[in-house]
Amino acid sequence: MIFILLLIYCTSLGTAFEMKSIFCSISDSCDCDFKPDKKGLEWDLYKNLYGQHMAQDIVSEAVVNSLQNENPDRPLVLSFHGASGTGKSLVSSMIGRHIYGTAMGSPYIHQFIPTLHFPSADRVQQYRSDLKHWVERNLTACARSIFIFDEMEKMPPGVIDVLEPHFGPFHVLFQTNYRKAIYIFISTVGQEVINKVALESRQAGRDREDILPKELEDSIANAVYNKKNSGFYHSRIITEKLITRFVPFLPLLRRHVERCAQRELCQRGECQRADVVSSVGGAMTYTPNNSQYFSSTGCKLVPAKVNLFL
Structure with missing residues (x-):
């Protein structure tokens, strides 16, 4: 009799746990600490991301729309492209x-x-x-999971393709609405295309903010698809158009680098050091050599340069 009662009790606990797991997965409640601050994200992007009007607009719109949709037809898949130091990892952290x-x-x-x-x-x-x-286990634990794949240019071809079914509208995972997930890919592949358009635009006297995503997205997709020995090489994720948005990050000008230096100084309680800001901007390497338009390393070396001039 004791054994039977214990069996019933354990079975009840198991059923309760299973029901709780299902409820948590579909409701964004329980242990999944989902507390989106959509206005905060929009403000952070526009206040602290310098020289990236396309990334600001695309990410803000795509993420907010995804978070507001309680029953999306597919997960949000963003692919960030651009040179080192232009803000790709920064935006991932903001999200x-x-x-x-x-x-x-x-x-x-x-x-x-x-x-x-x-x-x-x-x-x-x-x-x-x-x-x-790994992905399926974590999606079962939290439907709103975020997966970030950095340095996709170093990913062995074929690995990421295993997730192709997860990006479309038809795949089903037990105990979770997998379509609520967010995937972010970060890569320098495509920077040549982005930098070329930015340079031609500047040389033509065109405002940087007039460059539109549609001028770059197809070229970026083509570049990542054909880049040998990288993550999206000949990937069906590209041919099946499973990337929600390709997000271009433009090369940064000296004024953007100096804004990064100013932010770094303020974080250290040294906001008034305009001399350091100017010195950091002048110490960077710029391209092309005959024009000195774009920072070769974006804002990546700013903290080290601030240390040097403080």
Whole structure:
């Protein structure tokens, strides 16, 4: 009799746990600390992301629309492209911070770095299996999970394709609405296309803010599809148009670098040091050599330069 009662009790606990898991997965409640601050994200993008009008507009609209939709037909898949130091990782951190209140500290934000997680090109099949199970397990724990794949130019071809079914409208995962997830890919592939358009626009006397996403998105998609030995090489994710938006990050001008330096100084309580701001801007390398338009490293070296001149 005691055994039977114990069995009933345990079965009840298991059923209750399963029901709770299903409820949490579809309702964004319980242990999934989903607390989106949409206005905060919009403000952060426009206040702290310099020289990236396209990224500001695309990310703000796409993320807010995704968060407002309680029953999306597919997950939000964003692919960030541009040179180093132009703000791609910064925007990823902003998204995490304004959805879960922390940049990368939430258990529902998952970052993958190819050189760390997928270092060997001859282990693609193992990586595919591991990645599929990892993503599905975390989606079951939280439907609003965020997955960030950095340095896609170093990802072995074929690994990321295992997630193709998860990006479309038909795939179903038990106990979760997988379509509420957000995927972010970060890559320098496509920077040549972006920089070329930015340079031609400047040389023609055209305002930087007049460059439109439609001038770049198809060229970026073509570049990443044909880039050998990189994550999206000949990927069906590209041919099936499963990327929600390609987000171009333009090369930065000296004034943008100096704004990064000013922000860095203010974070250190040294807002008044205009001399350091000017010195940092002057110490950077700019391209093309005959015109000195764009910072070669964006804002990436700003903290080190601020240390040098303080």
